Amino acid sequence: xxxxxxxxxxxxxxxxxxPAVKLDMLYANPFICEAILRSLPPLAKKYVLQMMYIDAPIxxxxxxxxxxxxxxxxxxxxxDRLIQxxxxxxxxxxxxxxxxxxxxxFQINLQKQLIHGGILPREPMASxxxxxxxxxxxxxxxLEQWEHFLLHLISSNQSEKLTNFSSSMMKVFQRGLLSQxxxxxxxxxxxxxxFLLMETNAQLWYxxxxxxANAEERGVDPANIISFLLELSFHETGxxxxxxxxxxxxxxxxxxxxxxxxxxxxxxxxESWFLPTKLATTLSVSLSDTATRKQGYVVVETNFKMYxxxxxxxxxxxxxxxxxxxxxxxxxxxxAINKESLYNAFDNGITSDQIVSFLQQNAxxxxxxxxPTVPENVTDQIxxxxxxxxxxxxxxxxxxxxxxxxxxxxxxxxxxxEYGALLWDDSKKMQLVVKGELHNEMREFLxxxxx
Amino acid sequence: xVNATRxxxxxxxxxxxxxIISMNNSKPSxxxxxxxxxxxxxLFVQPHATEMIRIxxxxxxxxxxxEKPA
Amino acid sequence: xAPIASKLYTDDVSLVVLLLDTNPYFWxxxxxxxxxxxxxxxxxxxxxxxxxxxxxxxxxxIIATGHNxxxxxxxxxxxxxxxxxxxxxxSGDAKMPAFCSEVLKSLEDFVKNDESLSSVxxxxxxxxxxxxxxxxxxxxYVQRVxxxxxxxxxxxxxxxxxxxxxxxxxxxxxxxxxxxxxxxVPVDSCVIGAQHSAFLQQASYITGGVYLKPQYLDGxxxxxxxxxxxxxHSRKFIQLPKPVGVxxxxxxxxxxxTIDMGYICSVCLSIFCMPHKKxxxxxxxxxxxxxxxxxLSGQKRKEPS
Numbered sequence: 001x002x003x004x005x006x007x008x009x010x011x012x013x014x015x016x017x018x019p020a021v022k023l024d025m026l027y028a029n030p031f032i033c034e035a036i037l038r039s040l041p042p043l044a045k046k047y048v049l050q051m052m053y054i055d056a057p058i059x060x061x062x063x064x065x066x067x068x069x070x071x072x073x074x075x076x077x078x079x080d081r082l083i084q085x086x087x088x089x090x091x092x093x094x095x096x097x098x099x100x101x102x103x104x105x106f107q108i109n110l111q112k113q114l115i116h117g118g119i120l121p122r123e124p125m126a127s128x129x130x131x132x133x134x135x136x137x138x139x140x141x142x143l144e145q146w147e148h149f150l151l152h153l154i155s156s157n158q159s160e161k162l163t164n165f166s167s168s169m170m171k172v173f174q175r176g177l178l179s180q181x182x183x184x185x186x187x188x189x190x191x192x193x194x195f196l197l198m199e200t201n202a203q204l205w206y207x208x209x210x211x212x213a214n215a216e217e218r219g220v221d222p223a224n225i226i227s228f229l230l231e232l233s234f235h236e237t238g239x240x241x242x243x244x245x246x247x248x249x250x251x252x253x254x255x256x257x258x259x260x261x262x263x264x265x266x267x268x269x270x271e272s273w274f275l276p277t278k279l280a281t282t283l284s285v286s287l288s289d290t291a292t293r294k295q296g297y298v299v300v301e302t303n304f305k306m307y308x309x310x311x312x313x314x315x316x317x318x319x320x321x322x323x324x325x326x327x328x329x330x331x332x333x334x335x336a337i338n339k340e341s342l343y344n345a346f347d348n349g350i351t352s353d354q355i356v357s358f359l360q361q362n363a364x365x366x367x368x369x370x371x372p373t374v375p376e377n378v379t380d381q382i383x384x385x386x387x388x389x390x391x392x393x394x395x396x397x398x399x400x401x402x403x404x405x406x407x408x409x410x411x412x413x414x415x416x417x418e419y420g421a422l423l424w425d426d427s428k429k430m431q432l433v434v435k436g437e438l439h440n441e442m443r444e445f446l447x448x449x450x451x
Numbered sequence: 452x453v454n455a456t457r458x459x460x461x462x463x464x465x466x467x468x469x470x471i472i473s474m475n476n477s478k479p480s481x482x483x484x485x486x487x488x489x490x491x492x493x494l495f496v497q498p499h500a501t502e503m504i505r506i507x508x509x510x511x512x513x514x515x516x517x518e519k520p521a
Numbered sequence: 522x523a524p525i526a527s528k529l530y531t532d533d534v535s536l537v538v539l540l541l542d543t544n545p546y547f548w549x550x551x552x553x554x555x556x557x558x559x560x561x562x563x564x565x566x567x568x569x570x571x572x573x574x575x576x577x578x579x580x581x582x583i584i585a586t587g588h589n590x591x592x593x594x595x596x597x598x599x600x601x602x603x604x605x606x607x608x609x610x611x612s613g614d615a616k617m618p619a620f621c622s623e624v625l626k627s628l629e630d631f632v633k634n635d636e637s638l639s640s641v642x643x644x645x646x647x648x649x650x651x652x653x654x655x656x657x658x659x660x661x662y663v664q665r666v667x668x669x670x671x672x673x674x675x676x677x678x679x680x681x682x683x684x685x686x687x688x689x690x691x692x693x694x695x696x697x698x699x700x701x702x703x704x705x706v707p708v709d710s711c712v713i714g715a716q717h718s719a720f721l722q723q724a725s726y727i728t729g730g731v732y733l734k735p736q737y738l739d740g741x742x743x744x745x746x747x748x749x750x751x752x753x754h755s756r757k758f759i760q761l762p763k764p765v766g767v768x769x770x771x772x773x774x775x776x777x778x779t780i781d782m783g784y785i786c787s788v789c790l791s792i793f794c795m796p797h798k799k800x801x802x803x804x805x806x807x808x809x810x811x812x813x814x815x816x817l818s819g820q821k822r823k824e825p826s
Contacts (some may be wrong), residue, residue: 042533042755045575050747052571071758114570282577339516368508370671391467392508397460399487399495400453408773423460424493431487433460433495446453 014209014354015226016084020224023086028107036085037110043071044078048102052110057101070234116405132275135238139266141279145261146200147314167357194350196318197358204279207260209325224249232262237281240266240273289444296362300337307332309364321345322355336410337378342385403430414451415445420427458486459501461494465509468492474507528575533752536580537572538675539658541565541594541679543585543632544650547684556588556713556738561626565681566621571746573597582662584655585628586682587635588648591655594627595620595692595798652680656697663706672687675753677707677730682721684713688772688779691720699726703750707731709749713738719768719779726767733762771797774801 015036016405018026022173026032036050049422050066051058060079067075079100124431172339195203208229212222228250235241243265246254254274258265262280264274266388297310298319306323308315309332316333319325322345323363345355356379363373403409416422416434419441425432461471463465475485484500496504554626569581583594610664631719656678663676678701701708715733725732735744751759772779773794786791789803799806 034574037574039457042752043758046751046755046759049571049575049750050503050743052746053743066760068758068760071755074758112572113574114567181517252521277473277506391470392461392504392646393461393503394501396497396498397458399458399460402452402454404452412453424489431489433489433493436457439455439457442455 014015014212018223020086024105026223027103027105027109027228029227029231030113031231031234032227033106033109035233038079041078043074044082045083047078051102052107057099060098060100070441092102095244132238132240138238138275138277141264142261142279144260146279147312150314158164184326194354197350197354220249225253228253232276232280235276235281237276237278240275243272243274293328296364296368298359299364299367300359300374300378302377304337304378305336322350339385343381346386346389352382355382395423397433398439399431399433401431406430411449456486457498459496459498460494461496467492468494470511471504531539532652533754534674535578535580535752538676538678539583540580540655540659540678541583541585541685542581542608542650542682544588544648544684546588546648556741562727563747565741565821566624568745572750577661578674583624584658585631586650586652586655590635591651591656591658592631595624595633619668652682653690653693656694660697660700677709677753679749680708680710682710682712682718682719685714685716685717686720691772691777692774694720701728707753709750710744711735720771722764722767723769726764731761732764739792
């Protein structure tokens with residue numbers, strides 16, 4: 001799903017936009033190097049692996065020789081990414097030839113990871129001193145926390161539990177998602193709807209990105225939070241780690257993370273510890289193009305009926321966005337997709353692609369293996385209904401006619417085409433329509449042509 | 452001397468274009484909004500006609516649908 | 522039959538099945554003088570670690586090819602670092618010291634077992650290792666992975682081989698190559714012995730894998746990470762060694778000698794070096810004289826009525 005890539009890429013972009021000094025400090029942590037490596041596009045990963053033991057700079061021409069002609073665009077993308085993240089540094093020598101050298105710290109850390117494997121700064125606690133919950137309990141806990149958080153995010157009156165986040169933090173999260181109008185209850189914005197239809201990892205990344213961006217205002221260095229989060233993803237799910245191994249910044253962060261369902265905090269008689277959940281450890285997986293392997297729950301039939309085997313209120317709300325909910329049974333939500341509900345969704349800014357990919361990705365395992373997962377008549381009809389709303393396109397424009405000569409007409413056409421503003425032309429009648437914004441430039445051009 | 456007219460370019464499919472033309476023809480002459488009919492799928496209209504056209508198309512669309520009484 | 526690669530799974534998640542040649546005859550002979558077994562293992566372990574480093578969901582399975590037997594040495598999806606919680610999905614990146622010693626221990630056990638199985642008269646020259654056995658084991662594992670559902674890594678087989686080809690294994694090896702081709706599993710080969718291996722050349726050519734005989738065995742890790750760590754998705758974009766000339770010679774089914782010209786059964790296409798009265802594979806009889814053939818066919822024609 002492209003949205004995970006966009007959101008997660010934004011996270012990596014955020015990392016890449018850190019000042020050079022901070023980024024180099026981040027690379028001192030071998031786990032961050034590993035996480036960054038895993039987030040690169042596949043071609044970039046290969047390049048890093050190949051260059052790992054090469055100390056001298058490599059000329060750009062040699063790098064290009066590694067790729068087939070088909071892959072040149074991917075090659076450029078990979079190289080740009082590596083330079084952006086300061087993994088590769090570019091040098092141009094006097095003969096105007098570029099060569100690339102790998103970031104020394106990054107290189108050394110990765111070499112160490114390769115040979116010695118990763119040793120976390122903290123060891124899991126012995127099982128005798130802690131009572132660990134089973135992995136199912138942990139997963140249920142994580143999901144519950146996350147759903148409470150989301151419900152609280154969308155409408156504060158719907159969830160029962162209060163979260164630890166201060167109301168100002170919640171406002172920050174809600175900034176892009178809800179719009180507050182005076183004397184009205186807050187409504188979800190267009191982006192808010194899209195957010196709900198995204199999958200969990202993308203939503204998590206969005207929240208974390210906002211959290212980190214906000215960290216500076218609270219006086220916390222974002223680099224610390226980023227490094228803690230990436231480190232967390234290398235811990236083992238369900239193992240207990242003592243709280244006293246965390247520094248102050250990490251202590252504050254961990255309370256917030258437990259609200260999101262990333263870790264579970266527990267207290268014993270003498271010590272307290274935290275357990276990373278699956279949400280935390282699969283966080284770094286979605287830095288690249290993967291999706292979570294969550295079990296789906298939606299079955300869509302050819303008669304436009306939708307059956308969701310779920311009890312979660314959140315799922316019900318999400319489905320209400322674009323379908324008409326008919327019954328809510330103890331283990332099943334029955335709904336129907338019809339024109340009215342879809343028009344409702346389209347009015348709120350959701351696109352048919354988002355609805356279709358939501359249905360495909362959350363497909364129940366029984367239908368997931370069928371090709372196509374969602375019946376074609378349903379997907380086609382959703383798209384048709386959307387295009388029905390867009391039958392007419394309107395654009396403010398200027399209409400030019402009565403050209404004295406064909407040459408002038410051709411010249412004006414080319415001029416407009418260069419700016420990408422030519423909307424319509426007819427060479428026989430010598431008339432053309434140009435985007436409204438270009439009118440002043442066009443007037444100037446015509447005046448110059450007259451002379 | 453080149454003549455410039457400000458307005459709105461409408462691009463749509465042929466039936467929609469005909470619908471808009473017929474709507475234009477049914478209006479009294481001081482309210483007609485089509486400046487030029489460019490070709491089968493493009494029309495050039497006055498800028499204020501946006502909302503009017505949108506509402507008319509929506510009505511046309513609603514008129515062709517059946518909603519099961521809830 | 523062919524696996525449906527799901528669009529939701531990332532492009533470069535791979536499952537690499539490594540077939541290690543542990544034939545003692547090869548490793549103690551002069552052909553392997555430039556690379557000792559312990560150096561070889563250290564290159565291989567670093568390579569395995571680099572594959573596991575590239576992606577959290579990558580998996581590696583190591584199968585050892587011995588002289589008399591083959592066995593599983595290591596499976597990254599089963600290894601668990603701590604004893605308390607058993608086999609977690611996310612523990613694929615095992616801590617290096619634990620994973621190394623696990624592999625080395627299994628290898629030691631395997632080699633001892635292999636030695637104990639060898640028969641008394643196996644002293645004639647450099648014996649060959651059981652390539653067909655390990656290829657079959659690898660393919661069985663891959664089939665099991667295919668059946669785990671729509672989301673699975675893209676499998677490929679990497680064969681690190683040095684022993685010479687044993688012509689007696691020709692049929693079995695060709696069968697496994699064709700089944701690998703059918704299930705779309707590329708077989709890469711890296712030959713560390715002195716001579717080229719015809720079996721592996723054919724395997725890589727038919728299944729679409731890469732065949733390489735490195736010149737400088739000291740830099741084995743660099744060859745492995747440059748060529749063989751490329752996942753299947755990126756292979757469309759990266760220059761890889763092209764097959765130079767494939768040795769397509771077959772070996773005969775009766776004596777297992779490599780032959781250029783021979784006799785072929787017209788029914789099942791099995792290859793023989795000398796004329797036979799009866800095909801040993803399909804049981805059809807041939808070589809009958811013309812007169813006999815006509816009475817036989819006459820008899821056959823009477824049956825349908």
